[in-house]
Every structure is written in C-alpha cells, then in structure tokens.
Amino acid sequence: xxxxxxxxxxxxxxxxxxxxxxxxxxxxxxxxxxxxxxxxxxxxxxxxxxxxxxxxxxxxxxxxxxxxxxxxxxxxxxxxxxxxxxxxxxxxxxxxxxxxxxxxxxxxxxxxxxxxxxxxxxxxxxx
Numbered sequence: 740x741x742x743x744x745x746x747x748x749x750x751x752x753x754x755x756x757x758x759x760x761x762x763x764x765x766x767x768x769x770x771x772x773x774x775x776x777x778x779x780x781x782x783x784x785x786x787x788x789x790x791x792x793x794x795x796x797x798x799x800x801x802x803x804x805x806x807x808x809x810x811x812x813x814x815x816x817x818x819x820x821x822x823x824x825x826x827x828x829x830x831x832x833x834x835x836x837x838x839x840x841x842x843x844x845x846x847x848x849x850x851x852x853x854x855x856x857x858x859x860x861x862x863x864x865x866x
Contacts, residue, residue: 757802757847761802762798762845762853763776766787766798770791771789774789778824780823784824786798795838797825797840799821799845799859800844805848809847818842822842842858843857844856
C-alpha cells in the first residue's frame with residue numbers, strides 16, 4: 740500500500756512541476772520575468788515569483804484536471820502560508836517589488852491551458 744501511495748505522490752509531484760513550467764512560460768509570454776521558482780522560506784514554499792515593471796507577483800500554481808477544480812484548490816491555510824513566505828522573501832530581497840506586490844493564482848488544466856487570477860487575495864482578507 741505504501742508503494743501505491745509513493746507512486747501517486749511521484750505522479751502528483753511530476754504533474755505539479757509540469758503545471759509550474761506551463762505557468763512560468765505563460766508569465767514570460769505576458770512580459771513577466773520569473774525571478775524564482777520553488778522559492779523556499781521558513782514559512783513555506785512559493786511556487787513562482789515574477790516581476791513586471793517593478794510589480795512583484797507571488798504566484799501559487801494549481802494544476803488539476805479542470806480549471807474549476809484548480810480554482811477551488813487554494814485553501815485559507817495556503818493563503819496564510821503564502822503571506823508568511825512572502826514576508827520572509829521580501830526581508831531577504833528588499834529590492835524586489837519596488838512598484839508593489841500582489842498574490843496571483845495560476846490555474847493549469849490537464850490540457851496545459853493556463854488562466855491567471857490576478858491579485859487573487861490580499862493580506863487581511865477574511866477567509
């Protein structure tokens with residue numbers, strides 16, 4: 740049974756990497772510069788950090804079979820983790836985000852279609 744779980748975990752990890760690559764490519768096509776992928780902080784990992792014209796986007800990537808399932812996959816707990824990780828990231832990189840920062844969610848479906856929810860949430864939003 741642990742082997743089955745391990746195979747599922749490896750499959751999910753590979754799908755996650757594929758979704759992150761599709762999201763990064765979509766950002767770059769839209770003129771964003773990807774500054775970091777899978778940025779680890781003490782509060783958790785940020786999937787992508789991108790910048791365009793001084794605006795910093797902290798990006799959570801959600802890959803699911805459909806865009807609707809991906810959109811439903813960002814939990815209040817994940818938002819809190821991202822807020823904490825962003826604080827630590829900015830402390831380590833004070834030169835990032837001179838024109839401001841926002842939290843985006845990029846949804847990726849099984850066909851590789853990418854949709855962005857720009858400014859998906861803000862610090863202090865009710866859960």
